Amino acid sequence: MVTGLREVFATGRTRDIAWRIEQLRGIERMCDECEQQIVEALAADLGRPAFDGWLADIASTKAEAVYARKHLKKWMRRRPVGLPLSQLPGKGWVQYDPLGVVLVIGPWNYPFYLSAGPLVAAVAAGNCAVVKPSELAPATSALLARLLPEYLDGEAIRVVEGDGATTQALLAQGFDHALFTGGTEVGKKIMAGAAPTLTPVTLELGGKSPVVVTADADIDVAARRIAWVKLLNSGQTCIAPDYVLAERPIADELVRKIIENVHRFRSAEANKSQRIINERQFDRLAGLIGSTTGTVVAGGGSDRSTLRMEPTVILDPAADDQVMTEEIFGPILPVVRVGSTDAAIRYINAKPKPLALYVFTESASQARRVIDAVPSGGAVVNHIAMHVMVPQLPFGGVGPSGMGAYHGRWGFEAMSHRRAVLAKRSNPDPRMFYPPYGRMAMKLMRKVF
Secondary structure, eight states: OHHHHHHHHHTTGGGSHHHHHHHHHHHHHHHHHTHHHHHHHHHHHHOOOHHHHIIIIIIHHHHHHHHHHHHHHHHHSOEEEOOOGGGOSEEEEEEEEEOSEEEEEOOSSSTTHHHHHHHHHHHHTTOEEEEEOOTTSHHHHHHHHHHHHHHSOTTTEEEOOOOHHHHHHHHTTOOSEEEEESOHHHHHHHHHHHGGGTOOEEEEOOOOOEEEEOTTSOHHHHHHHHHHHHHGGGGOOTTSOOEEEEEHHHHHHHHHHHHHHHHHHTTTOSSOSEEOSOHHHHHHHHHHHHHOSSEEEEOOOEETTTTEEOOEEEESOOTTSHHHHSOOOSSEEEEEEESOHHHHHHHHHTSOOOSEEEEEOSOHHHHHHHHHHSOOSEEEESSSSGGGGOTTSOEEOOGGGEEOEESHHHHHHHTEEEEEEEEEOSOOOOGGGSSSOOHHHHHHHHHHO
16 A cells, blocks of 8 residues: 555656645535534544534644645745855755655544644645544544545545554554654654654654643633633543642632533533543543542542543642643643742643643733743643644644644645755856865865855
């Protein structure tokens, strides 16, 4: 299969802008025409309501495709560069060449968006691609295997279903790039699997994304936005708020309002608990609640037979609690009271670099101070996770939370080879610049070069 894709790429047809636009339009049409099928697959895999499925997986995918299609011609242009005196006369430019055949390895938590979104970057850059959806979202995986050949060039874009062994078998074939979205531990295995063939990788991983709420923040807004995003997909989101550090004067009010909003947001649901992907994740999350030294001030209940868990708020767990050392990836929100913003900065920086950092404050200078002091993949002021929906911004991690970035032009460039080209004339061709060098030539060359 990979050999066949390389043969297709060698024909040059994927380089043409018309082919790229056609694939992007195909993704847009798939999002529009297959919305019902997609949300049904997401409901089967994750128990996600239809509107949440549209918002999180379909709308975001279509927005990426539309943005890429509208800007692709500009992205593909050569970028002229100036030349030093030693290279004149001549011209220099950077051009963006397709890499060849790329591999997209999708996760289970947003199985449509995080498979089709990277594919937007791959086809925009003119590549052939293999999409490997997650086996933990089997309905969505099967749907992608059926829909992508219908809406895209089935000879240039292939879907391979399977488990982790299938992923490693694919990596062993050697690709021109691999983009993986998932957990840090699996990300290490992906990188190791890519190493023998020197396949470059983009790793979109996770980590404990903190929220800092300062004493001057709008507490009503902070509580609503924290609760809303935490509840999306049962908290199974890599950029979900993992824990909150709140300054003491406002911490209790913030906790109370977060709990109020959790109840309000779930009030229309017959079952107030939330679905967890599988028993392994359920048991891990239940263990985090059971082992905490903090106070469970809301929720805490669960039903293993239905894999459902109540949204849970834990107040002041110890720093070495598992709930404060492991990425939660579920509907559990620890809130820790801190004495100052500086204390919050020290708390975060004692941990691995997070994928995202969130700061709620009415002071622009305070927000900048926190952002500048705390390394993270991305940062948002006075909201949660919204940067992932901005194609003009790169999305990616740093350190243990990831390697490389994509979205919009950043994805196009990640899936392209930035090729340096220098074009020289045959004349003039001064003989003095060739050996053997005379004294005058060496003196002149020292000045020119």
